[in-house]
Amino acid sequence: MTATDTLKALLEAALTPSPTVISIGLAIVLLFPIILHFIFSAATPYATLPSVLLVGPSGAGKTALLTLFERGPFAANPGSPEKLDAVAKTHTSQVPATIELAVSTDPSAASYRADLDAAGATAKKFLLVDTPGHPKLRGHALAHLSSTAPTVPTNTSSSSSSSPTQSKLKALIFLVDSAALSDPDSGALASTASYLYDVLLALQLRFHRRSGSRAPASVPVLVAANKTDLFTALPAALVRSQLEAELGRIRKSRSKGLLDSGVGADDVDAAAGGAGGEEADGWLGGYGTEKFSFKEMMEFDVEVEVLGGNVLGEGPGAEKWWKWIGERV
Numbered sequence: 001m002t003a004t005d006t007l008k009a010l011l012e013a014a015l016t017p018s019p020t021v022i023s024i025g026l027a028i029v030l031l032f033p034i035i036l037h038f039i040f041s042a043a044t045p046y047a048t049l050p051s052v053l054l055v056g057p058s059g060a061g062k063t064a065l066l067t068l069f070e071r072g073p074f075a076a077n078p079g080s081p082e083k084l085d086a087v088a089k090t091h092t093s094q095v096p097a098t099i100e101l102a103v104s105t106d107p108s109a110a111s112y113r114a115d116l117d118a119a120g121a122t123a124k125k126f127l128l129v130d131t132p133g134h135p136k137l138r139g140h141a142l143a144h145l146s147s148t149a150p151t152v153p154t155n156t157s158s159s160s161s162s163s164p165t166q167s168k169l170k171a172l173i174f175l176v177d178s179a180a181l182s183d184p185d186s187g188a189l190a191s192t193a194s195y196l197y198d199v200l201l202a203l204q205l206r207f208h209r210r211s212g213s214r215a216p217a218s219v220p221v222l223v224a225a226n227k228t229d230l231f232t233a234l235p236a237a238l239v240r241s242q243l244e245a246e247l248g249r250i251r252k253s254r255s256k257g258l259l260d261s262g263v264g265a266d267d268v269d270a271a272a273g274g275a276g277g278e279e280a281d282g283w284l285g286g287y288g289t290e291k292f293s294f295k296e297m298m299e300f301d302v303e304v305e306v307l308g309g310n311v312l313g314e315g316p317g318a319e320k321w322w323k324w325i326g327e328r329v
């Protein structure tokens, strides 16, 4: 009897409106969603995936590379023509495309062919973002770089959820057509270098904006010299030196344009000396150097590496690029 009595008394107390009951009830109502949030956010540690941005001039092979990484096994035996078609049939991109990939954490085993099948517990997931290379559509890629937020919103097409995912930009691949670069009449060198100049300058400005812990981290750059299967293709070392020379020329002519446009030489010097001025002008790399070198970008925490490879045909393939990605995501 006593047990039912106490139960009765307890129930009665709980149902009588009193400040204690109301405050306990309020506390439960308010704390429950907060506790739920912590339980679920702890259960999904990969809410933000690292992302790798693919940029480069139109026709360099960005979409072809994305397709190769997505359907690796098809390209693994390029013997049958229809399988090769799956990679080769690309057309100029108009919108950015994102796919989700996984790279093995074991560096010795890093191969996109193997990783696609064995994406188990040891694999790191990341997003690969293809951007259009057409000069009028480069805003997509540059917007990713100039965003001050530590994360960039991307739309994952392959993932089951169609909602935008927040993603951390971890690396950038600048794809170039090394066969086109070897033709001095095509103007490919000038147009490729001018795009690369804008990309590197965006990363340099990003470095200057870094202040505080929520600032974006540095983004390493891989200049991927594609199409080395073609006999006219320049080797990676020449791609590097030609691009450096052209970037130096662009830097010189752009700073000259600044002088001609009415900004006095003193202003430019002052801008170069002052910490705030560096941000405003378009001078890429270190001051006081005549020739441009990719090493200068280390001053701004931007590591630049040049590696050759090919998406189609016979050659070293894309393994080195995949490995480079694996070391950085």
Ligand SMILES: Nc1nc2c(ncn2[C@@H]2O[C@H](COP(=O)(O)OP(=O)(O)OP(=O)(O)O)[C@@H](O)[C@H]2O)c(=O)[nH]1
Residues within 6 Å of the ligand: 056, 057, 058, 059, 060, 061, 062, 063, 064, 065, 087, 088, 089, 090, 091, 092, 093, 094, 131, 132, 133, 134, 226, 227, 228, 229, 230, 309, 310, 311, 312, 313
């Ligand atoms: N020979 C050879 N051709 C390649 C290679 N990679 C890509 N291509 C070809 O280059 C052409 C352009 O490739 P895309 O991937 O469409 O170029 P993109 O960089 O996406 O170009 P945009 O979308 O316009 O920015 C296609 O016809 C590909 O088949 C390669 O390694 N070797």
Ligand SMILES: [Mg+2]
Residues within 6 Å of the ligand: 062, 063, 064, 090, 091, 092, 093, 130, 131, 132, 133
């Ligand atoms: Mg494309």
